[in-house]
Amino acid sequence: MTDALHKLLLPSGMVSADFPDNLGELFAMDGPQAKRLLEEYGIDASESREKNLNRFMQFIGVSYQMVPSQASSIGGSSIAGI
Template identity: 45%
Template structure:
């Protein structure tokens, strides 16, 4: 009797194990199937969205419109640069002789950047040698620099909006290399 019951129990256990394996396989397959379907659906959505955008852009944004958009962006950039430079010149014009160490407001070049050699203040500007002044003038596209460092500095100060000019002052100093800064009203 016990042997018969053991055999029946073994058969029942094997049936339960087979049923468990079948359920596990079904569940895993169903789970994997759901994951794959979701991933494929997401991928399809992404691809469809990219294709729709490409078609809309190709059909609705004519090359002329894109060219006009780029032109307007460039004009806006130029206006922003001009406004920045105008505000900087206005602020630089407010610097007085007591503030020669006050930081100069930057002027942007045509490409929208500021020169790496832009002087920090008037004192630094006046300390630049003739070649550095000429290089800065060329970098900003100013008129052809002259051979006179003083004239070039005066042009550069005017370009930066500074209300100063270098003048020789034999009364203050008979030495020809010594200058002083005069306020231009």
């Protein structure tokens, strides 16, 4: 979870200020930040934090999936490797 993620450029040639350095930072994102990150990269965002994180991981080629857990009602999620 601390391995560096490869940064992807926006059409402007810059990297989003919200682009996480590693999976730990990605998983620590709150819902609005995750949604903003997707929108910056032109990816359709939803209201679900987990769906947005999954879409972003798919976009950058990471083989993990966020799944809602019982703790998600209080803001938690779990991570499953694929």
